[in-house]
Amino acid sequence: MSRDIDKNPTLVDFKKTNVESEEVCLLSEPSSAYDAADNVNGNEDQNGGYALPRHKLRIVVSSLYICAYLAALDATVVSTLLSVIASDLNSFGNMSWIATAYLLSCSALQPIHGRLSDIFGRKILLIGCAVFFALGCLICMAHSMTFVVIGRFIAGIGGSGLTTLTTIILSDLIPLRDRGVYQGYTNSFYGLGVATGGIFGGVINDYFGWRYAFGLQVPLACILGVSLYFNLQFPKGSPGLGSPGHFKEKLAKVDFLGSTLLVSGLLVLLTAASIGGKEVAYSSKPFIGLCLASVFLFGTFVWAESHTPLQPIIPISLLRRRTILASSMTNWFYTMGVFTYLFYVPIYYISVMDYNTTKIGMRLIPNFFGTSLGSVGAGIYMKRTGRYYNLIIVIGVLAIVGNLNILSINPTISNLRQFTLLLPCGLAYSGILTATLMSLIAAVPASHQAGTTSISYTFRATGSTLGVSISSAIFQYSLRSMLNSKIPSIVNDQVMSDYIIKHALQSTSYASKAPEYVQVALRCCYEYAVKKTLLFSFICVVIGVFASLFIQEHELHTSINRNK
Numbered sequence: 001m002s003r004d005i006d007k008n009p010t011l012v013d014f015k016k017t018n019v020e021s022e023e024v025c026l027l028s029e030p031s032s033a034y035d036a037a038d039n040v041n042g043n044e045d046q047n048g049g050y051a052l053p054r055h056k057l058r059i060v061v062s063s064l065y066i067c068a069y070l071a072a073l074d075a076t077v078v079s080t081l082l083s084v085i086a087s088d089l090n091s092f093g094n095m096s097w098i099a100t101a102y103l104l105s106c107s108a109l110q111p112i113h114g115r116l117s118d119i120f121g122r123k124i125l126l127i128g129c130a131v132f133f134a135l136g137c138l139i140c141m142a143h144s145m146t147f148v149v150i151g152r153f154i155a156g157i158g159g160s161g162l163t164t165l166t167t168i169i170l171s172d173l174i175p176l177r178d179r180g181v182y183q184g185y186t187n188s189f190y191g192l193g194v195a196t197g198g199i200f201g202g203v204i205n206d207y208f209g210w211r212y213a214f215g216l217q218v219p220l221a222c223i224l225g226v227s228l229y230f231n232l233q234f235p236k237g238s239p240g241l242g243s244p245g246h247f248k249e250k251l252a253k254v255d256f257l258g259s260t261l262l263v264s265g266l267l268v269l270l271t272a273a274s275i276g277g278k279e280v281a282y283s284s285k286p287f288i289g290l291c292l293a294s295v296f297l298f299g300t301f302v303w304a305e306s307h308t309p310l311q312p313i314i315p316i317s318l319l320r321r322r323t324i325l326a327s328s329m330t331n332w333f334y335t336m337g338v339f340t341y342l343f344y345v346p347i348y349y350i351s352v353m354d355y356n357t358t359k360i361g362m363r364l365i366p367n368f369f370g371t372s373l374g375s376v377g378a379g380i381y382m383k384r385t386g387r388y389y390n391l392i393i394v395i396g397v398l399a400i401v402g403n404l405n406i407l408s409i410n411p412t413i414s415n416l417r418q419f420t421l422l423l424p425c426g427l428a429y430s431g432i433l434t435a436t437l438m439s440l441i442a443a444v445p446a447s448h449q450a451g452t453t454s455i456s457y458t459f460r461a462t463g464s465t466l467g468v469s470i471s472s473a474i475f476q477y478s479l480r481s482m483l484n485s486k487i488p489s490i491v492n493d494q495v496m497s498d499y500i501i502k503h504a505l506q507s508t509s510y511a512s513k514a515p516e517y518v519q520v521a522l523r524c525c526y527e528y529a530v531k532k533t534l535l536f537s538f539i540c541v542v543i544g545v546f547a548s549l550f551i552q553e554h555e556l557h558t559s560i561n562r563n564k
Contacts, residue, residue: 126161326549338467366423
């Protein structure tokens with residue numbers, strides 16, 4: 001495996017062979033005011049290689065960390081509020097859309113923020129996302145389920161920018177050599193938001209009512225917007241400033257066709273994944289229609305991006321570069337595997353070991369510390385060594401061993417193993433996210449770092465959704481086939497047998513409520529189905545590890561001016 005360090009990947013060598021010339025043209029394409037973004041002549045030297053003085057950098061970075069925290073918090077804050085809100089608004093039938101609306105808009109719009117920020121500037125776009133986030137939370141305080149769902153969708157638009165633009169802006173301000181450490185802390189804040197969202201929602205509801213769980217986020221989002229307005233600055237020549245010209249000139253540079261096709265394709269795909277196997281059957285015409293529509297939209301998007309005279313909303317041509325494609329595939333398959341075991345290990349605890357939610361929650365806490373340690377640790381390693389390929393190899397070994405450990409789960413495992421079961425995989429996943437992000441950014445000039453970040457978020461968003469959807473189909477199919485095989489041989493009464501199978505498919509905790517003479521058989525069925533699902537998780541991670549072997553190592557610069 002070639003691991004030659006590209007001493008200066010941003011310089012264009014026009015003496016390369018014809019095979020490489022297309023790649024060179026891609027990386028040297030003109031882009032208005034920041035045509036030579038890597039030749040920034042700002043004040044980074046006096047700031048120790050950073051784009052801002054340290055005192056102002058602390059304020060901006062802290063604000064960006066809170067952006068990541070808020071976006072994650074709002075994604076999970078409704079986990080303990082769904083039934084409360086639905087009951088208060090007399091709308092149990094639409095309860096799931098309270099959570100789905102935010103996740104749909106957030107995931108679908110994440111990929112387009114990179115290119116839009118290249119045109120309009122990062123600062124104005126991030127402040128705009130904070131406004132959308134605050135507005136969405138404000139609308140969620142309405143007394144109508146329709147408005148709550150609309151508010152969640154609007155908040156998701158803002159939340160998508162809070163996560164994506166945070167990552168992009170940090171790359172504009174922080175040298176690549178130190179970038180991994182800052183990304184590690186960003187991931188930790190995001191993980192903290194995910195972990196505390198449900199607790200925050202429950203506590204606020206108990207003391208003030210569920211509407212305040214949304215309302216209290218509004219002033220915080222506004223304070224963030226004000227802080228960023230006065231403190232966020234970019235050095236002269238930075239791609240974070242956006243392209244020059246008046247608003248109409250900038251608007252003319254937006255690839256509206258590509259943006260519409262991409263967002264529509266993602267919305268249709270994510271909708272299919274969200275309702276498939278739950279509200280509609282996988283074999284139903286609506287589900288098949290949504291899948292075919294998403295394939296058509298993505299195919300049209302790829303064609304349109306290949307023929308557009310504008311700079312594409314996502315530079316698909318970058319995927320011809322080995323490191324970009326390998327990093328994207330690594331992210332995609334790792335994420336599919338990780339989200340699968342994150343959903344189905346708790347189901348194993350419920351259905352096979354009969355644990356309550358408190359016990360399960362306690363066993364998931366170490367995973368949060370593992371993800372924080374893995375991300376920050378990867379950043380510290382890259383800061384000290386300036387390399388990441390060997391780290392990716394070690395992470396791959398840890399991921400495979402960790403998933404094998406999860407796959408070997410059984411009802412008799414010790415408490416120590418239960419509490420540490422997800423720890424190795426949490427370390428590996430958070431570490432690979434940080435390492436692959438650095439590999440993506442380092443493989444292209446600074447003027448393309450927003451585009452590659454968008455590519456990363458696109459693969460992660462679709463990977464998580466597809467992982468959950470495919471694993472759900474595997475679980476349901478495996479469980480149904482096993483139940484149909486075991487239960488009729490134990491229960492002679494056909495009506496009773498059908499009744500037990502029906503309820504076992506509807507509730508993973510049914511084994512503890514079923515007649516005693518079938519409880520052992522039901523737990524065996526659940527265990528079989530979960531193990532099949534975890535095998536899918538393991539296969540995904542192995543493919544992700546294989547893809548990571550093709551990542552090439554590039555230089556992690558110690559200054560935002562990559563010529564130094």
